[in-house]
Every structure is written in structure tokens, then in C-alpha cells.
Amino acid sequence: MAKRNFLFLWLLSFPFYGGGSGAAQDDSSRIRVSVVLVQLNIAVTDGKGNYVSGLNPEDFSITEDKIPEKTATFEEGNEPPRRLIDVSPSGGHLPQETGKGAVTIVQKSAAGDPVKTPDLWAAGANVFILFDTSNYMYRGFVFAQDSIADFIRSLEGVSKVALYSYSRDLSRVSALTSDRTQALRGVRNTVAGDDAALYNSLLLTVKDAARLTGKKAIVVFSNGPDNASLVPPEDVAELAQSTGTIIYMISTQQAEDEPVSTAVFERMSKVTGGKAYFSKSWRDEKQAFASIRDDLAHLYTLSYYPQPNPNRGWRTITVKLVGKNLQKYHIRTRDGYRLLQQTQSADNLPLPGPDPVSQ
Template identity: 70%
Template sequence: MKRSLSVFGVAAGYLLLTGATVPSKAAQDDPMRFRVDVVLVQLNVAVTDDKGNYITGLRPEDFVVTEDKIPEKISTFEESTEVHKHMLDGSADPGAPAEAAKNAATDADASGALAASRISDSVFILFDTSNYMYRSFVFAQDAIADFVRSMDGYGKIAFYSYSRNLLRATTLTSDRFRLENGVRSTVAGDDAALYNSLLLTVQDAAPLRGRKAIVVFSNGPDNASAVPPEDVAELAQSTGTLIYIISTRQAQDDPASAAAFERMSRVSGGKAYFAKNWREEKNAFASIRDDLAHLYTLSYYPQPNPNRGWRSISVKLVGKNLQKYHLRTRDGYRLLPANSKVPPPGPEARDNSGSR
């Protein structure tokens, strides 16, 4: 059963899109207002041991999900390792529970009535072409191109770049040649409006079905945005969009930027990396690829809940043998008041790749 609510474009970046979206006729008549059907709340969950090794082979019954302390029933479940084996160098992680690994091949049977449809994957790469990037521009392009090639067969990837404005160089595509051409065609710009550009990218990802992630390559602090990072973080949480940020020591040396990068990635379920050199940048991209290839994706229909604001999500593992592992995922999302109406955000953006 679908649950409907009214949602509005918000300059601060607040938008609820926890599941698939269906525009209404009113939305077509009024560009500042649209309606969505909240079909499922989707969670991307990474499970690791104390050494950071990924735990594979878990089943739906190993997870317990609550929303505002209300138990939720898992409706769909998928393990990325079963889908993206070609992206992994080895077999199941040696740290995986023996019993879970033994049953990994029969997860579909164990899921009972759970939906077994393949979850689509969408990754947006957001590249900093501001004047912060002058010294390492070519190295950064090489690292991004290698990342694109390593994601062959993953799903659809988009390549965006930004300085003061956002450039949608290559919109979502499976054509890796087009993507790499977009990477090599970038040129250095001026000031860095990271938060403006990241907000627009999250909004592009928000209506998409399935697993979605944004990989940001930033070489320095934001010095030109009108949007605060807190609004970007909440939008990413509320839309179920993972944010991974690769930055340099220049950003890490700025406490405000480092804290903002850490928070935006953490609350979305992603990670932040601060690389000292181009080798560490390539290692960070490899780590992101491995993370995407080891996620559990589960979803649920929210139970009746009178809370119309921020809803807290808790995901835990069941069983004494699983309590030693660590989970990373988003911890909630926001429902908007039905009577909010604010103009859409104002940062400029250009689409350089033709139709989507």
C-alpha cells in the first residue's frame, strides 16, 4: 500500500524522497510543487569487523530495523557481493561468520516472501575543477578515470564537475568511453562552490530508484556556496543518497571543512578520505569501489507513525555471534510539513551531455 505526502523544492535542500517518486498533475502545473508516493524506505548497510573487513553472507533475519522505536518488517533485501562479484578480487571475506557464509548461496530461498528484483545502481562523480586543483589536476583526472574503468558493469555512472557553477558533463550512462571523455575534457575554473553543487547533485539522484551514491573529489574548502553543508547532509539522509568524499590535506587543515566533510559523509552512510598524495587518492577510490560492492540493501514499508518530522532509524544485528560486528548506515530521514512552499535552490548549473 502506498502512502502519499506533499513535498516541495526547498532552497535549503530539504526534500523527502525515501522511495520511488511519481509526479502528480499538480506537480506538472506548478514547478515549485510536486507530490511523491513513499513506496519504501531503503537502507544501504555496511557490516564490518574490528579490523574493517567486510562481513558477507548475512541474511534478512540477521537484521532488526526500527523507526522511532517501532519495529519494521524488511520487504526487500540484497547483498552487493552477490551482484558485483566481478568487482571483487577475492571470494567471501575471511572475517565472515562461518554459518552465514555457508548459507550465502541460499539467501534468496531464505528470504521467503521478500522481493528478489535486482536493485539498480547509480553513481555520480563530482569533480572539483576550482583553482584549488591547479597543481594536481592531471593526477586527479587519472585517478577518476581509473575509478570509472574499475566500475565496469556496476551500473550507470554520471560525471559532473564544479567550480563556481555545476557542469553536468556526462549524465547517467553505461558507456564508459563517454564517461572517460567527460573526465578528460574538464578544465580548471575559479572559486569552489562545493555545497551548492553537491546539493544539486543530490537532487538529481533523489528521484532515482535503487542504490545511489555520490563520489566527491574535492581539493580544498568551499569558498563560494550559499548553501550550508548541514542542509546538504540532511537532504542526502532523507533521500537515501550515499556521499563519499575524497579530499586533500589542504581541506583537512581547515577544521570547519574537515568537520563538514566528515559529517556529510557519515550521516549519509558513506565515508570521508583525506589523501596526502595521488597514490592515496587512488587508494581512496579503490576503497569506495569495495564499499559499494559490499553493501547490504534492505527496505521496508513504514508502519503507522504520527511523527511528521525527523524519523530516527536504528539497524541492529540479531544473535550473540553477530554482536561483535559494526554497522554503518543512515540514521533517519525527515518528513516535510504539507504546507511548505519555497522556491527551488538558485545555484546555476549546465548540462553538457544532451538529453538524459
């Protein structure tokens, strides 16, 4: 197994970058990430799986390592986000990040007046579609293209969409854009390839999504297990979880027949706040895409500035609903992130990226 030496120092989502199409092996650099805002995407459902709408910020209780946190921004579905606080919970002025993908924070003058009032991120989600074009897909390639095209057309309330494809290498077919026509054109330009390096490609997609603020999700359409990656799926899942990127997995019966792939897909989606779907037919796949579209439209997005916390490793996030009348509902979201500098492996698959972004 290749030796791995990745350096991750993360808290949320913004500063990972990727550039251009190509294999995961093309670049080598070391990335450091330091962020001040933790963002949660939360689905609230009743006992029948129906979405619960109309909740307010005060209906949610957030703790990090059992330390109560105060909600800084709040967004329901495709509504514009609302800023609830301008200064950090500790009472100090919030630092202002610089660089592409950074969040602008309100700073206060000596008199306590805002120096500037920045805009928050745009309403809606940024969605990356990762399409399996490996040799697993030969039999139903055209049907898969149709399902993805229908999904793109139906994405109301989504800010931008990107289409990536993968076989042994990742191809950024259509960059993140608000132009649905460009993304649809990219779907028709995809061609089937060879082996499937899903986890390599998903890692790079997570890095691209992670630099964005606001709601972001990756929809993976896979027709089979991974047979060519050097990156372990656990590393990909933890990076997505720690950067606030939701992963939805749509796979076919072929992947479901392999217990290892099934377990990986289910865990990867669960820990990031997403879902896994195993489709027995192309009709099931269309229904899975429709379910993901509805999920994105009903998520609550909350963020907070963490209170001082001596824990330098994994920080556990707990979200609860407040009030007796809300205890009957269920919550789905990620349950933590890793702050501590971590060493991981794969000399043959270094993380590409530009200079570090600091807070």
C-alpha cells in the same frame, strides 16, 4: 544572507529531478515528494574493518522510532535484489507510483492473486562522480583526472556512472550511463575553472541521484573548501540522508587544513552511510577510490514499508544484527530521515524540478 524558502516533503529517494548543465540558480520550482519505500545501505565489518558477507535478511533487525519494521527487499553486494513481501505490513494493498523513477508495487486482486509481478531495480549501484574543477585544482589537475579515470575503469558491478564537475557552477559532463567510454571521455574534457561552489553543486547532484531506485552513491573529489555556495551544507546532508543517497568525500590536505571543512566533510559522509578520506598524496587518493569501490561492492541493501507512525518530523532508524554470534560486528548506515514538511532558505538557489510525483 539570502532568504530561503524550500519546500521538502520527503520520505525516501525517488522523485527529485535535475536537468541539463548549468548553475544552481537557473531554475525555480517547488517540489513535493511522497514515497512508500524506505531503503537502507548497510556496511557490516569486523573489528579489523574487514567486510562481513553471507548474511541473510533475518540477520537484520530494523526499527523506526522503535517500531519494528519488516524487510521488503534484500540485496547483498552486486547480487540482484530479492523481493521478500508483496503487501504492506499493515495488510493493505500498496499504492502504485507513477512517473519517471517511481517504484512499481505489487497489487493484489480480490482473490489475493498478484495483478502483476514487477521487476525490481537493477543489481549494482548508480554512481555519480562530482569532480572539483575550481581554481583549487590547478596544481594537480592531471593527476586528479588519472585517479578518477582509473576509478571508473575499476567499477565492476556498478550499473551506471555519471561524471559531473563543478567550480562556481555545476556541469553535467557525462550523464548517467552504462557506457564507461563515454564517462572516460568526459573526464578528459574537464577543464579547471574559478571559485568552488561545492554545496550548491552537491545539492543538485543529490537531486539527480535521489530520483533513482536501488543503490545510489555520490563520490565527491574536492581539493579545497567551499567559497561560493549559498546553500548551507547541513541542508545538503539532510537531503542526501533523507533520500537514501550515500556520499563519499575524497579531499586533499588543503581542505583538511581547514577545520570547518574537515568537520563538514566527515559529518556529511557519516550521516549518509559513507566515508570521508583526506589524502596527503595522489597515491592516497587512488587508495581512497579503491576503498570506495570495495565498499559499494560489499553493501547490504534492505528496504521496508514503514508501519503507521504518528511522527511527522525526524524519524530515527535503528539497525541491529540478530544473534549472539553477530554482536561482535559493526554496522554503518544512515540513522533516519525527515518526513515533515520543512522550510529552508535561499531565494537565489531554488530547487529545480518538474511536477511533483505523488504516491
